[in-house]
Structures are given as structure tokens and as C-alpha cells.
Amino acid sequence: MAFLVRRLLLTLPILFIVSVLCFSMINLIPGDPATVILGPEASEQAKDQMRERLGLDKPIVVQYVEWLRGVLQGDLGESLIDQTPVATLIMQRAPVTLELALGTFAVSFTIAVFAGIVSAYRRGTWVDYLSTGFALGGVSIPHFWLGMMFIIIFAVNLGILPASGYVPLFQDPVANISAMILPVFATGLRESGELTRMLRSSLLEQLGSDYIRTAFSKGLSKRVVVIRHAVRNALIPFVTASGLQIAGLLGGLVVTEQVFQLPGLGRLVIESILKRDFTTVQGTVLVITLVVVLVNVLVDMLYAFIDPRISLSSKE
Amino acid sequence: MSEAVTSEGSQTQTIEPRRERRLAGFWRRFRRNKLAVFGLFIVAVMIVTAIFAPLIAPSDPKAQNYGLTLQPPGEGGLMGTDSLGSDVFSRVVYGSRISIESALISVGLALLVGVPVGLVSGYFRGFWDEWVVMRIVDSIQAFPFLILALVIAAILGGGLGFAMIAIGIGFVPAFVRITRAQVLTVRGLDYVEAARAIGTGNLQVMIRHVLPNSLPPLLVQTTLAMGYAIIAEATLSYLGLGAEPGEPSWGSMLYQAQSYLTTAWWMAFFPGMAIFFAVLGFNLLGDGVREALDPRTHG
Numbered sequence: 009m010a011f012l013v014r015r016l017l018l019t020l021p022i023l024f025i026v027s028v029l030c031f032s033m034i035n036l037i038p039g040d041p042a043t044v045i046l047g048p049e050a051s052e053q054a055k056d057q058m059r060e061r062l063g064l065d066k067p068i069v070v071q072y073v074e075w076l077r078g079v080l081q082g083d084l085g086e087s088l089i090d091q092t093p094v095a096t097l098i099m100q101r102a103p104v105t106l107e108l109a110l111g112t113f114a115v116s117f118t119i120a121v122f123a124g125i126v127s128a129y130r131r132g133t134w135v136d137y138l139s140t141g142f143a144l145g146g147v148s149i150p151h152f153w154l155g156m157m158f159i160i161i162f163a164v165n166l167g168i169l170p171a172s173g174y175v176p177l178f179q180d181p182v183a184n185i186s187a188m189i190l191p192v193f194a195t196g197l198r199e200s201g202e203l204t205r206m207l208r209s210s211l212l213e214q215l216g217s218d219y220i221r222t223a224f225s226k227g228l229s230k231r232v233v234v235i236r237h238a239v240r241n242a243l244i245p246f247v248t249a250s251g252l253q254i255a256g257l258l259g260g261l262v263v264t265e266q267v268f269q270l271p272g273l274g275r276l277v278i279e280s281i282l283k284r285d286f287t288t289v290q291g292t293v294l295v296i297t298l299v300v301v302l303v304n305v306l307v308d309m310l311y312a313f314i315d316p317r318i319s320l321s322s323k324e
Numbered sequence: 325m326s327e328a329v330t331s332e333g334s335q336t337q338t339i340e341p342r343r344e345r346r347l348a349g350f351w352r353r354f355r356r357n358k359l360a361v362f363g364l365f366i367v368a369v370m371i372v373t374a375i376f377a378p379l380i381a382p383s384d385p386k387a388q389n390y391g392l393t394l395q396p397p398g399e400g401g402l403m404g405t406d407s408l409g410s411d412v413f414s415r416v417v418y419g420s421r422i423s424i425e426s427a428l429i430s431v432g433l434a435l436l437v438g439v440p441v442g443l444v445s446g447y448f449r450g451f452w453d454e455w456v457v458m459r460i461v462d463s464i465q466a467f468p469f470l471i472l473a474l475v476i477a478a479i480l481g482g483g484l485g486f487a488m489i490a491i492g493i494g495f496v497p498a499f500v501r502i503t504r505a506q507v508l509t510v511r512g513l514d515y516v517e518a519a520r521a522i523g524t525g526n527l528q529v530m531i532r533h534v535l536p537n538s539l540p541p542l543l544v545q546t547t548l549a550m551g552y553a554i555i556a557e558a559t560l561s562y563l564g565l566g567a568e569p570g571e572p573s574w575g576s577m578l579y580q581a582q583s584y585l586t587t588a589w590w591m592a593f594f595p596g597m598a599i600f601f602a603v604l605g606f607n608l609l610g611d612g613v614r615e616a617l618d619p620r621t622h623g
Binding site: 018021033149156157259263301 | 578599
């Protein structure tokens, strides 16, 4: 319980700083934000209107308090381009990113568990070299390039999967899945590299422990020792570490969505940046970051729950 | 140890061979790791290519030849030509310059900011360390790295220079954390206490006694960060917020290639392979340095 309270207390300043950083985004634009957003040719009247709309004519603390009050009520402001509420834009795009993130996580987790266990189980054999080579390749490969190669091979040359586009899951499940296979695997293969390396080293550490030697000395087979004892313990840090990779995963999806033209949150950020629609950028980045913070808290709690030896002090 | 304290001269004599022995041991362990040597080789090739790009590249990377557009490898040179008739091989060769340069600048910036902050924060601890510095570090790390870099680059106005700064800012928290963690492990050790006891000032203790112990993990992090910086620069350039489309950057070459995936695979294939090998080189080198510094980590 003390762990839980302390963890939540530590989250409060993070949430505060994240909110300040997101809020400051528009104020940090060098020069006059209204001129940067509208362009140097815009009239003074238009610039004044923009400053008023952004609330830049008020003291900065007042701006922050008003903005935060809106955020807490679910009001993330309006798009500077077409006045659509940012929250609506996010709700429209979130399902695509959620589907992509879950698919990527499933692919990377499955590959990593299989490759990590096989690699540690057959340490020093060609299977281990193949698996670690694959993992090292995974972490070194730019996944947006991998996506492009997948498009060339599976969409252009073999013609078996679509190169880009998105169909909602409930509209046409088959078309949806075939559109998601390439992006999910392009990102998932890359993510699996890091996870495979993590699980392999965690398993090797377990296999060198005294309790494993005891299990062997009792006459248990290698398979039983590895699967029943070592894997179970190695999975604890692995599961939490893979959960903590959510930030990297969401960052990676920004580019994947761009390569495959998927209308998700990442693409919303990029489109808004290129259109200089900073309120949309601000709101979307805030929501993505809050998701990361929340997932990290949940993963930490899960970690403490499945392994009672853990306390926050020992983690730090 | 007794001769080490007899005079200043003999102390230097004993410390120097010890340092040399340590370096020799490090190099011996590093050399035994074939993958690490391969990584060093890739990085060396990349650096040599970047330095001697004008001698290696057969043509000007920005030269356009509209009579020779989209020529496949072989007919249009070693790696073919792009949609503007530029030689892809020459652009890949010159691309190594932009990648190395941006990685050095962004990682250098992160070191310049992250190490002093981590050092001071970990050394003095207290409210500022736990509730200000570390919470800011946590908050910055809550932002997905690429999104943070994208937003900073966009706020600053785009372009390669700002992309490097944005990537550097994204790396700062990792360097703060690593330096601080090392400082925390050594600040209570006897030799640091002894230095304080004989009246050595805080700044001197930090620089002469605490910082040197933080160098090994920082070296590993720097090497690995170089690889990640190359991917980050390529990504920002691919998304149009790094190098200009005409520049021979691997990322902007991929941006240009996106429209020609159905007709000219080589435009995307070769710059991507260059990124892959560059990052692989730094990753292997980083892993090798880590294992040579601490043989217990060997998998």
C-alpha cells in the first residue's frame, strides 16, 4: 500500500510538468506565434485575432489555468485549421492507433518470447546465433524502411497485401486485417528485437542461479527446469519491461502510420505540425503522453503485485 | 600501495602503468569479441567514407541529369539513379557525412547538458535532486522520444540544425540518469569521503574523483546513442522536418523514394541499408564496449 501511495505521489509532479510542457508548446515558438502560425504575409488584424484566440493576450499563468481547466473537462481546444474540437479529432483517430499498437505488441511479444526462450535454451548453438542475430538486426533496422521494403515485396511484387490505406474493423474485418498486416509486422519485428535481447539475458541470468542448480540436481530434465522454473521468473521483469516500452512503441507508430498512410494519432501529429495547427499538436501530444504515464504506473503496480519483493525504493 | 605514497613522482609512476594495464585489459577483452570488432570496422568504414566522400563518390550528389532518371543499378551506376537523375551511390556516400555529423552534434549536446546536471544533482541530492531534476527527467521521458523530437524540431522551425538540437534534447534525460546513478554509487565511498575530509572542494571532488567513475557507462551510452541518433535524424528528415529534400541525407532520400516504391526500389533500398549498417555498427560497438568494461555482462 505504501508503494502504491508513493508511486501515485511521484506521478503527480510528472503530470504537472507534462501539462506545463504541453501548454508551453505554443509559447515556446520563437518570435510571434501568431506570425509563425499564419505566415509573415498575414494582416495585423488576423494576427491580433489569432493571439486572442490562443489567449496570448492574457498573463501566462491565467492562460495556463484556463487551459488546464478546459483539459480537465475534456476540452483540448479547437483545431486552428477548421475549428473542429481537438478531442473529436483524437477520438476519430485513436482506434487506428490502438489497433496498430495492440497488433504490434502482440507480434513483438510473441516473437520475443519464442526467440528469447529458444535462444537461451540452446545457448551457443546456431539457433542461438540466428535468434540473437535477428534481434540485433531488429534493433538496428529503421522500421519505416522495413515498411517500405514490405510494400515493395508484398504489395508491389507479390501483390498479396495492400500497400496502404485503412478500412475500419467493423466495416470490413477482412480488408481491415489485410491492411494492418504489413504495418503491424514492420513495427513488431523491430520492437521484438529489443524484447528478445531482454528476455534472453534475463533467462540466462536465471539459469545461472542456485535454485536452478538445485532443480537440476534433483534430476529434473532441462525442459522442465527451463519452462517451469527459469522462464516463470525471467518473465516477471520481461513483462514489465515490455509494458514500459509503450513510449517507444507509440513514437515508432508515428512513422509507421505515415509510411502506410494510416489515419491514426501519429499521422494527426505530423499533419498538424506540417499545417502549423499547434493546438491539435498540443492536445494530441498531451493525450499520447498521458497514456504513456498511466501505462507506466499500471505496469509498476503490476510489477509490485506479481513480485511482492519489489518496493519502490529497491527499484530506484 | 606503499610506494605510491612515498613521493609524487613515484605515485604517478604507479598510477600510469595501472591505467595502461587497465586499457590493455579492456582492449584484449574487446578484441576477443568478434562482433564488437566487426562493429568497430563498420563505424571506421563509415567515418572514412564521410571524410573522403569527395574522393569516393563518382559524381556530385546534388547533380541532376534529367536524361538519366530512374536508371536501375548497373545501367545507372552502382546503385542506380533517382527521380532527378542524381547518382544514388554518390548520395549514399555523402549521406554518411550528414548522419555522422548530426549524430555527433546531437549526442554531444546531450552529453554537454546531461552529464553536469546528473553530476551536480546526484552529488548534492536533496529536494532539488529528487523533486525537481528527477521529476523533470521523468516527465521528459514520458514523451515518446520521436514525438518529442518532432515537436521540438517543429517549434524551432524545422531544418537539419534544429533537428539535431531536438534529438539532443531528447537524449538529455538518459545521460542525466546514467551520470546520477554512477554518482550515487561512488559519492559515499571511502576515497570520496577522504578527499572531502582533507578539504578538497566540492567541484574538485566531482570532477577529479566522481566523474571519472561515471565514464565507462557514459561511453557505452554514447556509442549506443550515436546509432539511435542516426535513425532519429533519418526519421525526422523522412518526415520532412530534418534535412531539406534535395540534401543527400539518408532520411530525405527515403522521403523522396516513397513516391517511387512501385517503379524504383533501389531509391529506397540503398539508403535504408546504409542506415541499417551504420546503426548496427554502433550497436555492436556499444555492446562490445560494455562487455569489455564489465565482463560479467557477457551473455
